Amino acid sequence: MNAPTGRPLAQRYAHLGTGPISVEPVASPEYFALERASIFKRSWLIIGREDDLPNPGDYLVKDIETLQTSLIIARGEDGKIHAFHNMCSHRGMAVCPAGFHSGKRLNCPFHGWSYDLQGKLVGVPDEDQFYDLDRKSLGLTGVQSEVWEGFIFINVDPRPTESLKDFLGELYGGYLGYFDTMHKVDTYTADLRMNWKLYVDSSIEAYHANVVHEQNNTGQNQKTSGIRLYLNPSSVRLYKRHRSIGVPAGVGQREYSPTETLAYKYGAMTPYDARQEGRLLPPGINVDKDPHWAFDILEIFPNTILFLSAPMYVALYVWPSAVDQCKLEAEIYTPLPQNAAERVSLEYALVSLREVVREDLNTAAGIQRRVRSGAVRQFHFSDQEIAVRHNYKVVDEYVSAYRAAVAK
Amino acid sequence: MKEKPLPAPFAELMEFVPEWALATEAERFHQRLSSEMATLKRFYDALLPRMDAICAYLQECPLQNLSEEARTLLDLALSFIEISRVFEVWGKKDVRADFFPPEQVQIRSLYDRSD
DSSP states (O other), rough: OOOOOOOOHHHGGGGGGGOOSSSHHHHHHHHHHHHHHIIIIIEEEEEGGGGGOOOEEEEEEEEGGGGGEEEEEOOOTTOOEEESSOTHHHHHTOOOSSEEEEESEOOOOTTTOOEETTEEEEHHHHHHHHSOGGGGGGGGOEEEEEETEEEEEEEEEOOOOOHHHHHHHHGGTTTTTTTGGOEEEEEEEEEEEEEEHHHHHHSSSGGGGGTTTTOOOOOHHHHHHHHOOOOOGGGGGEOOSEEEEEEOOOSOOOOOHHHHHHHHTOOOOOTTOOOOTOOOTTSSTTHHHHOSSSEEEETTTEEEEEESSSSSSEEEEEEEEEEEEEEEEEEEEEOOOOOOHHHHHHHHHHHHHHHHHHHHHHHHHHHHHHHHTTTEEEEOOGGGGGHHHHHHHHHHHHHHHHHHHHHH | OOOOOOOGGGGGGGGGGHHHOOSSSSHHHHHHSSHHHHHHHHHHHHHHHGHHHHHHHTTSSSSSGGGGHHHHHHHHHHHHHHHHIIIIIISSSSOOOOSSSSSGGGEETOOOOOO
């Protein structure tokens, strides 16, 4: 589309303001400590997919530096998902090593206390040597968990202030069944030397695509078309804490490269395919059912970024451990190719996605490198970047409320 | 190293098999980055005119039940996809990566093999 007239998003979301935003939230270790306490240790966070644990007895152990803990996520004998801190009730040893496992018992490697997959303490060697041991109260320390659209969420707050349904708010009913039809085909992980928000920010506006992705095929190629990419303001949805934008496709005329043509011919797996009209997508995706739509970017606060298109979705999780350090986990889901030519086509989409993600990571890492200088103390966001502003505002609401509560 | 055969119609591509018929996405990525531009160009120029025929052949091969020949041909085609942007989009071997070097990303594909 052409440039939007005026600055419509600042009017629609007047509460976000229009002024500059301090760089403190990406530079200050104190600010990160407050984020960890007020946001990460109190929010619902995605820890995996139900599909990762298909059978009773399957369990996932994950060390999460963000939460300063390690978690066990298990499918119990009851078929339900249970989550626990990975710490023995006896003397605090980590019960299980990280990774995927399967079994009926979790045995502590220190003195052999054992637990079932619902966290119950079921074995204490030489139990009669203890004094009034109350087995019932000595199960693994539980962590709240709930499932939405196949995503397993956990919340390490022992008494979450809201249910997952209330936390997801407007998103809750909008994506019914969409995630079920696709399978994990590719994973990228990286230790990033950057504030977690810098990568979250890089995904939620299209302004940068004109420069950072100038030469990649993100639904257009500004280098050859000369036409700039803009978000349609009506595709920008800023919620209480989550946010979603729709990235347009087919902006400007361009010639497909020979390999791109081949990829479409044998499988059309690329997320930047404009020819997606008529596909049944749930109401939350491409909310206006715009025919010139490529994909949505949905950010589930605080640390999940989802790219959602008709033939592919990408889930990116950012796990901070310090103000300038985080871990990225990116998972790509598609329908599984049936023949080997579809596999070739899929690879085109995967390489395309990987290199666009690397371009964004490079930019975010570049910002972090400069932030230390203190030379630039404020960020300035345009109307097209309002979703980035939204992130800083939402984060700051949590941090300010926490600061105020602690000061009392 | 065991010789990997190609389907007969593509036998002329045998010279590329040792370098480019790779078992994992990470190997293809690093092969692209560590190769000379001239090497990449020779591979690109040899495969490009054959890619449509390669895909037409592979379209008849169910992914779950690949012959060794078809798998080797698929591996070559995947490497071609890996390098195609070097000549079709970027004019260089990689996207900008001065702040986030390629060694920092770990890639694991569902389709990686351990052979």
